[in-house]
Amino acid sequence: MNPQKAHIICKDLFKIFKVADLEVVALRGLDLVVNRSEVVALVGASGSGKSTLLNILAGYDIPSAGQVTIDDRDLIDMKGREMEKFHREEVGFIWQEASRNLFPYLTSTENVELPMLLADTSNKERRERAAHLLNMVGMSHRLSHTPDQLSGGEQQRVAIAVGMANNPSLILADEPTGELDDKTAAEILDLFGEINRVNRTTIVIVTHDPDIAYKVGRVVVIKDGKTSSEISRQDTNVQISGQIDKEIPLQESLLVDSNGRVQIPEDLIETAGITNKVSAQIENHEIVIKPSINSKPESK
Ligand SMILES: Nc1ncnc2c1ncn2[C@@H]1O[C@H](COP(=O)(O)OP(=O)(O)O)[C@@H](O)[C@H]1O
């Protein structure tokens, strides 16, 4: 398996929700490439489109326009059964609300066995794999507990085992640590790190953790339905861990989309006094962007 091979490719992705007569543009030309076995954290303000993107990657929702391929397969072309099989067997999804990940009346073992049951795995294999996965997430002492008998962190551990049940090559997690205390959240990130190392699973995780750039290899910032910038750690092989490592230097880049567009951060726009027009020219082999002479004065 070539680790540098692209696992996820999103190109010029749009998602428009229609609510009564209103249209909400949740994704507006989003580009993203995630390599196989890579861990990418998605960050961005509430409403920027993170969950919409994850739902599309999981095959729960379809984009309004654009391309999305996972493992060279076009998600938009996938129909009914193929799609069901795809999101049951090839993607593990973990929601923020622990309760949404687990059936309340099933034990830890039964919750982990359920996706395998739907995938027609034999009884024996199901039992063995559920035990193995629950052991991996450190829950072998809670096999017969139902979710209400578990703490939030324990529920998320079981949820991760459920997500791994059919050995997916991709895990998508939407704010999986959002309801957890810092210590438990760090343990869950360490667990994702172990899953990535051992199984080479690609992981895309949405988070509000302000220190996330010190914990994952690459953070992609989503702004108004587009990827706008990314922060990557240099000189590290650690893909994700719960520990903050501020020794490793970070590199921040603005992303150039497939149409050559760049989102200039607001603080730079403000500092440079840019309003509605800029001129861009090459000076000393660098592009210099500054307000046009005839741009509108700032209206404040
Ligand atoms: N099912 C839906 N129907 C209508 N609007 C939606 C729906 N889901 C999300 N949106 C809207 O799309 C935008 C992006 O939402 P979302 O992807 O949930 O953002 P995030 O996860 O980054 O907070 C928001 O404006 C939200 O209100």
Ligand SMILES: [Mg+2]
């Ligand atoms: Mg969300």
